[in-house]
Amino acid sequence: MEGGNNMMEQMMKMLQSGKVDLDTAIKNAMKNVDAVMMHYLENCLNCGGCAPACPFFAAGPEYSPVNKAEEVRKIYRKEMTIAGKILGRLVGAEKPKPEDMDRLMELAYACTNCGHCYYTCMVGIHSGKVVGLLKSILTSAGYVPTLLNMFEAVELHGMYKQIPGIMKIWNDALEEAQKKYGPIEFDKSFKGSTDKKPKVLFLAWISDAMMMRNGFIATIGILNKLKEAGLIDWTTWKVPEAFRAPISVVIGRSANAKKVLERVVKYIEAISPDYVLMMDGGYPYPVFRFEMYGVIKKTVGGKPKWKIVHLVEFLDDLMKEGKIGFEQADDPITWHDPCQLGRHSRVFEPPRDLLKAASSSYRDLPHNREMNFCCGGGGGIGCILREVRITMGQIVGMEIRIPPKEEEFERRVERNHLIAVRRKMEDVKKSGAKIVATACPACVETIARGVRHYGKEMGIEDVKVIHISEYLVDKLKVYTH
Ligand code: SF4
Ligand code: SF4
Incomplete structure (x- = not known):
């Protein structure tokens, strides 16, 4: 245990070494504002049309995409516009103060960068990307959830x-x-x-x-x-x-x-x-x-x-190309589009083609493809829950402790995460599917968590959540001509 704690301290020191003060973090982030980001920051109509798309909106209006992005717009106006520099709050320009940081952390980690808001905004604003800029400011100023900090150190230095x-x-x-x-x-x-x-x-x-x-x-x-x-x-x-x-x-x-x-x-x-x-x-x-x-x-x-x-x-x-096929079963199965593979990369049809070949009872979820409901587990959110902290502690052989202040953050992330996945579970129920196939570890874990949490209440406790390979492997037929 002592060795484990030393390792944890070593990891944290490595990552804290790159920490800068908030002003420098803001200045550095603003250097990365390109033409696309400037459009996201300048052209919002404040119509609120993106709000229903966001999986976290159900947890409270403060989590709407436009509200989260506004926190970055305030910083941008203050740092990058003449009106903001001179008139400050009168034109909605303001830099965060130390007492704002907890709230900003909570807003930043109520976004999975799912991109659904982008698809519903009539002027093409991707609030997830704007929240990404907020995360980069917070991270370089040293505001990072402990577990994500650890995961990063473990990967960056090959410590795994x-x-x-x-x-x-x-x-x-x-x-x-x-x-x-x-x-x-x-x-x-x-x-x-x-x-x-x-x-x-x-x-x-x-x-x-x-x-x-x-x-x-x-x-x-x-x-x-x-x-x-x-x-x-x-x-x-x-x-x-x-x-x-x-x-x-x-x-x-x-x-x-x-x-x-x-x-x-x-x-x-x-x-x-x-x-x-x-x-x-x-x-x-x-x-x-x-x-x-x-x-x-x-x-x-x-x-x-x-x-x-x-x-x-x-x-x-x-x-x-006619080189493979599948023995067709008739399981009621559906496909959950991972936001990164689907909306961000537009790989929509291949998994559906495969599942339709492997089951005559394939059905889409009511919200699918571009309009798929995000499960609420991406953007690192599924990795900063208490249960993950305990499990990771068991795997690495040490208790992973977080500062008392972060415990409240952890609780709120968990609450929002569970509210966000509910909408997905309602879609699963409406589809009548008994198997949800997908391809992202955060989606697999989050939807499975949704089944555990809402399954009984919604009558879907027997739904299985799997990676698509699990369904295909035994049905695969390879043709050798
Ligand atoms: S981001 Fe787009 S949809 Fe959302 S409030 Fe602004 S203009 Fe409206
Ligand atoms: S990217 Fe997704 S989670 Fe983030 S604000 Fe937009 S809809 Fe919400």
């Missing part, structure tokens, strides 16, 4: 490799997958070995094994079935280069996100596959595919030769 509890979860899942579905060729063709370069590199995260264990094992099962039939060869890393890269984007620390991304990209380059495949449809997918693609290009010195795909896209393409 030294934590036996974390590596055990990863190694046990790999062992079970191999017992069930045959051997894995790890690190194939790494650093110029004589192996043939694999077609697919499965970019699996520790979080896949930890939060979607069955889906992780099933994904390996799918890849091995494709390999046995001669359709692909594939590899993955024996020891991952990241926990869930890059965790730093969740708290708005882009310099650290870049460091982790570069490390992962160097590994990918050393393998040089045709496809880099993820089973995670949360933030890593759009970050690698779009948002930090510039960092990738810089790291490899041009456009990479490999393509980033999500598992559902890869399988859907194989199905359309």
